[in-house]
Amino acid sequence: GAVVSQHPSWVICKSGTSVKIECRSLDFQATTMFWYRQFPKQSLMLMATSNEGSKATYEQGVEKDKFLINHASLTLSTLTVTSAHPEDSSFYICSARSPQEQYFGPGTRLTVT
């Protein structure tokens, strides 16, 4: 079946630095990808919708200047957490939509120290 990959699978960074997370659809083209965040012991919350070739649409309460999303091609979306702080530590999961299905990536665990 179709696969969505994320890189890196885990990352530790220092407070104030920026971290980029990649989401790739490996065998299909995804015009739309989604970014979710999951805090420990909580559910997944949609952060933003990433559309190829256009600006991302952010959910209410998500800072677009802090979480930069770039969907530069039909198989790649990136999420950059800028000036990361410990409260940004979370599990970030992307999903990609094909005409027939939606597929979730394996997630990226971010720890900000």
Add this chain to the structure above:
Amino acid sequence: AQSVTQLGSHVSVSEGALVLLRCNYSSSVPPYLFWYVQYPNQGLQLLLKYTSAATLVKGINGFEAEFKKSETSFHLTKPSAHMSDAAEYFCAVSHAGKSTFGDGTTLTVKP
């Protein structure tokens, strides 16, 4: 607008017993409904999905769910629990690829 409510944040069953995890949804359009399982420190694994075909949906690992429009429910069941079923389970409703998740139910299986 769409939303999901999972009744019971924790469910505990004995090995071999019936598993029932409850999910109610709200959607302004015909829903696509999903159940996912998540093991610690891992991503989501799709158990099954409802996409307006058969109301009784069979998934992996012996799980199944029944879509009941009149009750706006999509409860997940498994006749006989295994120890390996212990995990976090999420019900989700999706429209145009955008998913809204319930708060999750932690399933514990006692030997």
